[in-house]
Amino acid sequence: MQARFDKQGNRLPDTGHGCGCQLCADANAPRYERRRTERTSAWSPLRRRLVQVLGAIIPNRRPEPAA
Numbered sequence: 001m002q003a004r005f006d007k008q009g010n011r012l013p014d015t016g017h018g019c020g021c022q023l024c025a026d027a028n029a030p031r032y033e034r035r036r037t038e039r040t041s042a043w044s045p046l047r048r049r050l051v052q053v054l055g056a057i058i059p060n061r062r063p064e065p066a067a
Contacts, residue, residue, distance in 0.1 A: 004012040
């Protein structure tokens with residue numbers, strides 16, 4: 001888990017709720033969640049490879065500049 005700090009730079013305890021501050025912990029804020037799911041991040045290397053292969057196969061489709 002990522003370390004969290006207050007505005008003065010003091011490390012906050014990892015409460016597992018909200019931003020990690022005592023106010024969120026006392027309010028029982030929902031647990032913080034990952035923004036990306038494991039399923040989408042697992043496709044990332046495959047997507048990069050697919051785009052690389054398609055880029056090599058498909059010719060440059062950008063129009064030529066006007067002369």
